[in-house]
Amino acid sequence: MNNTSITLREDAPNKLKHYELATAIDVKLKFFLEQSSEVIFTVDQQGFITFVSPAWSLLTGYAFNESIGQSIRDFIHPDDVINCFRLFLGEENNCFYVQFITKQQQILLLGASVHIMIEDNVLIKFSSLVNLTGHIRHQEALKKSNERFYLATTVAIDGLWDWNAVTQEWYLSPRWKEMLGYDDDELANDYATWHERLHPDEAASVDHALKSVLNDVTKEDYQFVHRLKNKAGAWVWVLCHAKIIRDQQGKVEHMAGSITDISLLKETEKQLSNRQQELDAIINLSPDGIVTINHGGRVQSVNAMFLTFTGLTAQDVVGNTEAQLLAKLKAISLPDCPAEITTGSVFKFLPVPISAHLAHQPNVGLGKNKVVNQLGSSWVLKVNVCELSTDVIRTVMYFQDITQEIEIERMKYEFLTNAAHELRTPLSSVFGFTELLITRQFDSKTQQDIFVNLHHQAQFLVKTLNDILELAKIEARLSKEFHLTQYALGAVIKEGIALFTQEHSDCVINYLATADVSWLFIDADYIKQALFQVFSNALKFSPEGSIITVDIVGRGEGLHEQVGIAIKDVGVGMTQNDLNHIFERFWRGSNTHNIAGIGIGMALVHEIINFHRGHIEITSEPGIGTEVVLWLNTDAI
Amino acid sequence: MTDTVGVTKRPKMLIVDDNFDMRDLITMTFSSSIFDLLEAENGQDALKIIVKEQPDIILLDVMMPGEVDGIDACRIIKTSVYKECCVILLTAKGQKDDFQKGLDAGADAYVTKPFSPVALIEIVNTMWAQKQQAST
Structure with missing residues (x-):
């Protein structure tokens, strides 16, 4: 740099002194000028540039030789030329904003200073420029952000809070307080305001969760549902959401978040849960087996009775396609299994033994015969399929237990035919022997034998009749008896x-x-x-x-x-x-x-x-x- | 019943019924007939006796316990070398389909309980006369 010294007004008597001075500080000055991001420049009385520091080229994009001898005016944005050019030419200290145009035609907002020094009657003047573009933008953004924050804290539905872990400062937004029924000035912005209002059922777990989140350096946010006591003494369910800001060591610097009033949600959830329990109870108490199919054609749920009928577990069938369900039913069904599950299909299953362990009882020794009657015969289930138009469930299958109906039908038929048979046998004796007595001559001994037999048959008929009535009574399931x-x-x-x-x-x-x-x-x-x-x-x-x-x-x-x-x-x-x-x-x-x-x-x-x-x-x-x-x-x- | 085979050449009648009183009644009904009387109390025993004694007439109860009921026994007899033997089904069942089942199994006659011993004798005698005629 050939012009490293500050350009001075020509003033011969002091020239030497100044030269010496200049030489003395030359090294320091050179270093300063080269390193500084601040532009130092000088202009003559007409405004022509006489010197620029290296930062000039970085800022404006113009090289040293492109700038020297040019008027400073040419670099100033037209809006600012009238005001600023004058200031650069003036002979007093000044600070002002000026918009510059770079070689790339960018507009830069610069802070300009004009420095005037009079030493030994010599006026020394130079100017400096600092790029403020980024800074101003930041200021504007900050201003907007503040406005936004203000809106958020006052207008928002959620209550906001903020905790500075370094200074231990707390902030609770007006909305935060309003959610609990307080005015902004009624509650202090501190930890106790929040913590004292925690529900005793949750205080310990909230504390514990908070502590573990704060101690876990990987955690950046945190969510918790708890209750807070409002001014009226009632409990408000809130969802607390927090963001955690940590320093490089992972130590918490700052934590901020929101609380959302979810009382209504909680109430709805409770109602839904009650309704759900009610429905579950009804469905599980249903004497019919119930299977629901979702829109994907898969089993959504099965009730307890269906599992009792089939001996399957919920894991066996939930998620199955209809074809898979049918295959599973087929596997446990008696041979004449229907080809599809549709209204009117009838499935027959052997019942699951009342106590399965009985099946594993050691058998009696060889040579002995044994029989164990099972409770009832097979389950007979009649299917009723209902197509629904709900969002969740497409089809409901009801498996109605018609075992008893079928069994009663069967027993009725069997009973009548068997009763007829059994009554006919003694009647045949009575009929036949009396006819023989009428049509033949027997010796008195044989005659006596026949009469004894007849009496015996009559007795037998009475007993049979009584037994049949008794059996009929039980089989009709007159359980009130x-x-x-x-x-x-x-x-x-x-x-x-x-x-x-x-x-x-x-x-x-x-x-x-x-x-x-x-x-x-x-x-x-x-x-x-x-x-x-x-x-x-x-x-x-x-x-x-x-x-x-x-x-x-x-x-x-x-x-x-x-x-x-x-x-x-x-x-x-x-x-x-x-x-x-x-x-x-x-x-x-x-x-x-x-x-x-x-x-x-x-x-x-x-x-x-x-x-x-x-x-x-x-x-x-x-x-x-x-x-x-x-x-x-x-x-x- | 005590006569030995081949001495008197009396025809043989087999009475098959699980009920003692019924066998007693039929035995008494045919006690003074030309038949030698044999008894069996179920289908399986009846088949054994048929092989051994080759009866001419069988009075067969339809509903009997065990593996071979009257209809089964009738079908077995009528599809065997003993098919010439007359089978009269005796049953408490009087329904039409049972009657048809009996005829399908090859029975020569079907009598429902309670039956008249006099009428039964009549049926047996007629059948026996026809059989005699056919063989001469």
Whole structure:
């Protein structure tokens, strides 16, 4: 730089002195001029540029030689020329804004200063320029931001708050206070204002959450739902949202955020939740199995009854397509499964055993025959499909349990045909023998035998009729005739034994149970009637004078606890084939030979035990005897 | 019933019914007839006796316990070498479809309970006479 020294007005007598001075500070000055972002320049009296510091070129884009000798006027924006050019030429200190035009035709807002110094009667003058463009923009932005902030804090729906962790200053916006029913000046801007109003149920968890968020340097924001007490003492649900600003060490510098009044939301949520619970309860208590299908054609939900019917779990079916659902139903269905799930389809399932663990009971020893009756036969479910026009659910499938209807229909038919059959057999005897008596001559012995037989048949008809009526009554599910009351089982059994031995004085029944531990909800009269039937079977099929034993047995624990009445005889016993048919009405064992009876007994016992939600197990060995256990659940019904 | 095969050449009648009283009644009905009387109390026993004794007439109850009921037994007899034997179905069932089932199984006659012993004797006698005529 050949003109590093400040250009001075020509003043000969002082020239040397000034030169020396200039030389002395030359190095410092050069450094200053080169490093400073401030432009230093000088102009002559006409405004022509005589010197510029290196920063000039950086600021304006014009090179040194493009600028020297040019009028400063040429660089000033036309708007400012009149005012500013004059100031640059003036001979007094001045500070003003000036817009410059760069070589790239950009407008820069510059802060200009004119410096005047008089030393030893010599006027020294230079000017400086500072680029203020960025600074001014920032100022304007700040102004706008402040306006916005003011609007936000006063007009906004959300209450705003701010915490400076360094200075511990708190700010709560007027809206924040208004949300709690206060005027701006009623509450202090501090931590306590907020913290004292926290609901006691949430205070601890809010504190804990806040603390952990503040300590976790990775956390930049934080959200929490809690209640605040308002001026009236009521609770306002708010959603608190915060932003955290940390220094480089991760230490919290600043935290600011908003609270949103969500009381209405909470109230709606509560109502929805109540409604949801109500609906869930209704759906789950529904006697129908219910499956909902969403618009994607997939299973949205299933109710408890559907799961009971099918033995499936919710995980098995939720999310399934209709085809997958059908496949799962097919897998557990009896062979004649319908090809689609549509209104009128009928699905049949084998029921899931009441207590699955029974299926894993060790079987009786070899050579023994055993049968366990299950509760009822198969479930029969009739489908009703409803298409909906809601946003959530497209289809609702109702699986209506028509097992009982079907079963009653079947029983009615079976009952009538069987009753007809069974009444005809003794009637045939009466009809046939009387005709023989009328048309033939018999010796008095034969005649007597025929009359005895006829009387026997008549008696048998009466008994059959009574049994049929009894069975019909139970099968019609006249459940109001059952009176379930808590009884001591032992006492009921003893009464049953007494009742039976009263009528059959030749029969000996040993009651083995010593302690009576079982209080059960049963219909004592029907249980006694069931015992009566089992006793009479045992008696009928045992050699004269043999002893029947009765005992109370138990197994399982807790909910699965069962109590059984075990009746054992040493009679003719039964084959497996006999056992397979034992619960069928009017069926009689293969070795019953000439023993009177029509085979209603066990069907009756079956109905009674079924009603108690129990089941019957029979173990038998031909020639050895039979053991019948009437199992009752301790939580029966 | 005590006669041995081949001595008197009396025809044989097999009575099949699970009910003792019914067998008693039929036995008494035919006690002074020309037939030797045999008894079985179920279908399986009946088939065994047929093979052994080759009866000429069978009175067969339809509803019997066990694996072979009257209709089954009738079908087996009528499709076997013993098909020449007359089968009269005796049943408590009187419905039309049972009657048809019996005829489809090849029964020669169908009698519903309660039946008249006199009428039954009549049916048996007529059938036996026809059979005699046919074989001579």
